Amino acid sequence: MQPTLHQLKVFTTVARHQSFTRAAEELYLAQPTVSVQMKQLAQTVGLSLFEKVGKRLFLTEAGRELLKTCQDIFQRLEQYEMLVAELQGMARGKLRLATVTTTKYFVPRLLGPFCRRYPGIDVAFEVTNHQRLEERMASNLDDLYILSQPPENLNLQVQPFLENPLVVLAPTDHPLVGKKGLSLQCLNDEPFIVREPGSGTRQAVQELFSKHNVTVKTKLELSSNEAIKQAVAGGLGISVLSRHTLHPGEVDEVAILDVEHFPIQRNWYICYCIGKQLSTVAKTFLEYLLEVREHPPAALKVVALNQ
Ligand code: PGA
Numbered sequence: 001m002q003p004t005l006h007q008l009k010v011f012t013t014v015a016r017h018q019s020f021t022r023a024a025e026e027l028y029l030a031q032p033t034v035s036v037q038m039k040q041l042a043q044t045v046g047l048s049l050f051e052k053v054g055k056r057l058f059l060t061e062a063g064r065e066l067l068k069t070c071q072d073i074f075q076r077l078e079q080y081e082m083l084v085a086e087l088q089g090m091a092r093g094k095l096r097l098a099t100v101t102t103t104k105y106f107v108p109r110l111l112g113p114f115c116r117r118y119p120g121i122d123v124a125f126e127v128t129n130h131q132r133l134e135e136r137m138a139s140n141l142d143d144l145y146i147l148s149q150p151p152e153n154l155n156l157q158v159q160p161f162l163e164n165p166l167v168v169l170a171p172t173d174h175p176l177v178g179k180k181g182l183s184l185q186c187l188n189d190e191p192f193i194v195r196e197p198g199s200g201t202r203q204a205v206q207e208l209f210s211k212h213n214v215t216v217k218t219k220l221e222l223s224s225n226e227a228i229k230q231a232v233a234g235g236l237g238i239s240v241l242s243r244h245t246l247h248p249g250e251v252d253e254v255a256i257l258d259v260e261h262f263p264i265q266r267n268w269y270i271c272y273c274i275g276k277q278l279s280t281v282a283k284t285f286l287e288y289l290l291e292v293r294e295h296p297p298a299a300l301k302v303v304a305l306n307q
Helices: 005-017 020-027 031-045 061-087 103-107 107-117 130-138 200-210 225-233 280-294
Strands: 050-052 058-060 093-100 121-128 144-147 154-161 168-169 189-197 218-224 237-240 256-259 267-275
Touching: 005 020, 005 031, 005 061, 020 031, 058 061, 061 093, 061 189, 061 280, 093 103, 093 130, 093 280, 103 107, 103 121, 103 237, 107 121, 107 280, 121 280, 130 144, 130 189, 144 280, 154 280, 168 200, 168 225, 189 200, 189 225, 218 225, 225 237, 225 256, 267 280
Parallel strands: 093 121, 093 144, 189 218, 189 237
Antiparallel strands: 050 058, 144 267, 154 267, 168 237, 168 256
16 A cells, blocks of 8 residues: 555645645645545545545545544654754754634734744644633644643643733723722623633633622624624623733723622643653743743733723
8 A cells, every 4th residue: 555645645634624625725736636636545545535424524434544644644754854853953843832712812922033033943823712722632733732721631731821811891981991899790681792612711701600690691602802802892792801812002992890800810821741742843932932931022911901
């Protein structure tokens, strides 16, 4: 059996997207080229690799096993490339980083100087919600993770990184704006904009509210912090988001309410799976993050807004 590396790469891309069309787009190939490659690969294997149920594409058992094999092969090749780079005395290779959504307000700003310092390092950066991040951890898909609530059921090395206070946001003309020491009960029956199920922010808010028997009316559910901020500014309701979502120095059309038990004090943590052989690239980035923790740049300092 002699599949080509190119066929295996096309195969993993199709498997990841569950779509020939999207794989073709990602690889800058024509869709028929992808189909031909997959047909040839199936012939080489001697079994079908995909099956179509309705309009959706699924991996067959042979396909699933091939995917695992491909992941091993590509990981080993990447490690080898990094080893060669190390022998050449360079930090070179790919950093696989996955973080929860709110970190998009600062992680890209950290990556800029890092990539300038280490031009040989490329970054695959996945931004997703808490639940999907846990799934990625369990499948050992990335080198490093940044999130608020490291899962207890996984064997992780955890380092605290930065504070992540969650604050109550309201439109600037909301009647509670400017009032001091509001009780949590003031939020009872307020129209609320919440993050989607699986979000760590949502879970932290739900835990606090249910502990204090506060019931808010869910007006809108959105999976984007930025969209929530716009909805709050547009007067659709109030919400709870990380203070990192507010841009220091910019005019945000939202105000922070001074409510008891807020901010919910959380932290960001840098994690990796115990037992994972961290590549030189991942170790270099981890050291860089710890350096940033000691001397955070201005963009990372959470600045009070309207308070
Ligand atoms: P989320 O995670 O993006 O899933 O809400 C943020 C957090 O856990 O603080």
